[in-house]
Amino acid sequence: MSPIYDRVALIGLGLIASSMFWAIKRAGLAGEVTGYARSEETRETARRIGLCDRVCDTAQEAVEGADLVVLCVPVGAMGSVAKDIASVLKPGATVSDVGSVKRHVIRDVGPHIPEGVHFVPAHPLAGTEHSGPESGFAELFDNRWCLLVPVEGSDPEAIARLRALWEGMGSNVDEMDADHHDLVLAVTSHAPHLIAYTMVGVADDLRRVTDSEVIKYSAAGFRDFTRIAASDPTMWRDVFLTNKDATLEILGRFTEELFALQRAIRTGDGELLFDYFTRTRAIRRGIIDAGQDTDAPDFGRVHGKS
Amino acid sequence: MSPIYDRVALIGLGLIASSMFWAIKRAGLAGEVTGYARSEETRETARRIGLCDRVCDTAQEAVEGADLVVLCVPVGAMGSVAKDIASVLKPGATVSDVGSVKRHVIRDVGPHIPEGVHFVPAHPLAGTEHSGPESGFAELFDNRWCLLVPVEGSDPEAIARLRALWEGMGSNVDEMDADHHDLVLAVTSHAPHLIAYTMVGVADDLRRVTDSEVIKYSAAGFRDFTRIAASDPTMWRDVFLTNKDATLEILGRFTEELFALQRAIRTGDGELLFDYFTRTRAIRRGIIDAGQDTDAPDFGRVHGKS
Known part of the structure; x- marks a missing residue:
């Protein structure tokens, strides 16, 4: 070229x-x-x-x-x-x-x-x-x-x-345009990063579950969060401070939805949970079909003795 | 053998x-x-x-x-x-x-x-x-x-x-023992799964951000959530209904913490955010040192034309 x-x-x-x-x-x-x-x-x-x-x-x-x-x-x-x-x-x-x-x-x-x-x-x-x-x-x-x-x-x-x-x-x-960009990124990136940072922070804080247990047993889901929450602190501080409105808006929606699911757990509404979890599966399929992620299990992580 | x-x-x-x-x-x-x-x-x-x-x-x-x-x-x-x-x-x-x-x-x-x-x-x-x-x-x-x-x-x-x-x-x-197991797993697995399901559900719901945008631009963080939120719906419905107490306890802690970070964003407290994000980086290092995940960037996902 x-x-x-x-x-x-x-x-x-x-x-x-x-x-x-x-x-x-x-x-x-x-x-x-x-x-x-x-x-x-x-x-x-x-x-x-x-x-x-x-x-x-x-x-x-x-x-x-x-x-x-x-x-x-x-x-x-x-x-x-x-x-x-x-x-x-x-x-x-x-x-x-x-x-x-x-x-x-x-x-x-x-x-x-x-x-x-x-x-x-x-x-x-x-x-x-x-x-x-x-x-x-x-x-x-x-x-x-x-x-x-x-x-x-x-x-x-x-x-x-x-x-x-x-x-x-x-x-x-x-x-x-800039407004739309900042909203789309709040959904696909900024809110997920803050949520991952939060979950990792919670795990770090819990005294009854020692760090070593959280680390040893992280493969059950948590470790995907830790990858996101290992991103550059300065960059992300600036992102949240400068895309405040859109990020807070999406986090507000997130909290609302989380409360609805917590309520379903508390009241034992298995049907709501099952339907919700079935719907979210479809988005994953869309991402793979669009070539934006691998279909290999576990992101294609190498499984085996390390 | x-x-x-x-x-x-x-x-x-x-x-x-x-x-x-x-x-x-x-x-x-x-x-x-x-x-x-x-x-x-x-x-x-x-x-x-x-x-x-x-x-x-x-x-x-x-x-x-x-x-x-x-x-x-x-x-x-x-x-x-x-x-x-x-x-x-x-x-x-x-x-x-x-x-x-x-x-x-x-x-x-x-x-x-x-x-x-x-x-x-x-x-x-x-x-x-x-x-x-x-x-x-x-x-x-x-x-x-x-x-x-x-x-x-x-x-x-x-x-x-x-x-x-x-x-x-x-x-x-x-x-x-069973009690401790159910609490540890609520932290390392059950709460992260519910949070991932929730975030993917929120993205799916937003009308201003079309599905196709969420999918195309998912590589910025969101797609890691979609992997977790693609797990088996029946299995996960049962997990939440049967580990209700520990899951709700951890989600309560999570929400508390998320509110504190949202408040820091709203008030522009960059120092709090920076310190928080620096602390969570250390856990990731622990997981890699313990051989429970790869240090390869992006889980070792293949980067390149697909």
């Missing part, structure tokens, strides 16, 4: 940025990829493992001359990073991001984008519970969705080019 | 029983394994795929002459199956089960066990979201825990023999 951008700058070098670098290299989508991370330790790690063609000591240096700048920092830090780099953005360049919340990012980043620079927010729906510069891999985005959330007046050509980049990295691409 | 039992009877031929059969065969742990399932279709499937050395048309026929009888039916059906087979149990035989709830099973099954027959309840902490006679595989129990829950007066020799069988099938074995 011929390069889509001459120079791409990745600001923040965690799981998503490092996966983007390897995916860009895999398909030859950029002439040069520069990178910057706030922590010196991260920059050193990046240099050691060959993450980015050039690791810079300042965000401004990484951004200079770039055709595409992707902000890959926690949502709460996007605004200050945008402010920091605004003066060195090349005319005609595109600024994008990979944040899990879009209204807040648009509000915080938008005002810093100078005239003549395009702003096309984006969100790849891909990740693992690992974080940091060494956690990335080229296949992370393969067959996963990336949502582009253009703002008013986004240049169609800039959008098309960013779409081509994400498709080149293996993603399927959809466009969506 | 030399056989531990001359004849084992499996009553109910779902995921656990079929996995037991293949695990018993793998290690040569029984001379003959007979099987029975209530549904004719299941019996036919079992015969077709070679599940059990002999598939019988009645439970009594399967049980006759067996040294070990394992009840592998939903918890709510254990009592009536025990009643049905009581008269043909061989003196000196052991009756066990694989139910996810132990107090209820002991209460329902215990009274039907004749003098001279041993009753050693058990619960293998292993499973997948698949069910039925074709879902079993020999490796299901490898490195997983099986909890033996002996009742008052359980014969030590009968317990030791059942332990040897489970170890032969690949399990680690612990003993525990």
Whole structure:
């Protein structure tokens, strides 16, 4: 594939940025990829493992001359990073991001984008519970969705080019407005993460069930929650604080529904429970048919002596 | 390995029983394994795929002459199956089960066990979201825990023999009393399952987020919940109805905790959220160190074009 951008700058070098670098290299989508991370330790790690063609000591240096700048920092830090780099953005360049919340990012980043620079927010729906510069891999985005959330007046050509980049990295691409994005993600991601964190916290708190029992016997369901609840704390703190309304709305619905099921348990309404559990099975089938998960039992976890 | 039992009877031929059969065969742990399932279709499937050395048309026929009888039916059906087979149990035989709830099973099954027959309840902490006679595989129990829950007066020799069988099938074995078992499982399994069912139900209900969006964008966390919420509806209905007290207690704690986190989101208490999310990460590490899950990102799911 011929390069889509001459120079791409990745600001923040965690799981998503490092996966983007390897995916860009895999398909030859950029002439040069520069990178910057706030922590010196991260920059050193990046240099050691060959993450980015050039690791810079300042965000401004990484951004200079770039055709595409992707902000890959926690949502709460996007605004200050945008402010920091605004003066060195090349005319005609595109600024994008990979944040899990879009209204807040648009509000915080938008005002810093100078005239003549395009702003096309984006969100790849891909990740693992690992974080940091060494956690990335080229296949992370393969067959996963990336949502582009253009703002008013986004240049169609800039959008098309960013779409081509994400498709080149293996993603399927959809466009969506920011309000809808934040609600959909509250359902498919933000509420499930908070619920998983909560359940793991409860288990950790219980004195009658020792940690060691919770850990030994986790295979019965709990360990799936622990994977989600092992995600990056800073990233998730910011997600909940910046997608407050939609997350609280979905959690409200969740609590209502949980109370209805608790009531069915208390009153012994087996029919309600059975019907509910049958209905939820169908969604799983839909996800597998859509190629978004494996049908292999237990996610294809290796069963056997370890 | 030399056989531990001359004849084992499996009553109910779902995921656990079929996995037991293949695990018993793998290690040569029984001379003959007979099987029975209530549904004719299941019996036919079992015969077709070679599940059990002999598939019988009645439970009594399967049980006759067996040294070990394992009840592998939903918890709510254990009592009536025990009643049905009581008269043909061989003196000196052991009756066990694989139910996810132990107090209820002991209460329902215990009274039907004749003098001279041993009753050693058990619960293998292993499973997948698949069910039925074709879902079993020999490796299901490898490195997983099986909890033996002996009742008052359980014969030590009968317990030791059942332990040897489970170890032969690949399990680690612990003993525990029924009350504690039901509480531990409420934490590690029953509450997480109800929570996952609830979250998937909420997503299914939301009209503004279409099914197709929930499915397409599920990789962001939600799809882990859908795996759990795809488990067998009959089995889980019975679990909640028969481990009512412990499940409701844990769900009460969960709701309390969820409200505290919701409040932190509402008031913008980022420090509380960050500390909470950091603490839950440690449990995940414990589970991986204990060999109860893989450290591979995303459970080792295959990332790539599918």
